[in-house]
Amino acid sequence: MTAIDLQSEIQQLLRKEKNITVLEAIRMLLLREEQRVDEDLSDEEVAELDAQRADRISGKVKFIPEEESIRMIRAGRKG
Numbered sequence: 659m660t661a662i663d664l665q666s667e668i669q670q671l672l673r674k675e676k677n678i679t680v681l682e683a684i685r686m687l688l689l690r691e692e693q694r695v696d697e698d699l700s701d702e703e704v705a706e707l708d709a710q711r712a713d714r715i716s717g718k719v720k721f722i723p724e725e726e727s728i729r730m731i732r733a734g735r736k737g
Contacts, residue, residue, distance in 0.1 A: 683712040 675681055690708060699707075713719040722730070 679716050682715055686711065686715075 672681070672684070686708060690704065710719070714721070
């Protein structure tokens with residue numbers, strides 16, 4: 659598949675996509691070079707951070723408030 663073929667397919671998929679979270683994740687991926695904060699990070703580290711952010715945006719990862727985390731630690735439990 660050529661780059662032009664991929665671009666065409668992606669454009670068709672984007673026209674159909676209504677989920678803002680998915681669109682934001684795609685935008686983030688496409689802008690990854692411009693969003694680099696620390697040039698000392700490897701491409702793998704940047705990819706991992708991007709994946710973690712996408713998981714957070716999509717709701718795939720549930721964050722625990724600080725107070726709840728402290729309570730859980732004091733109770734001797736994990737998530």
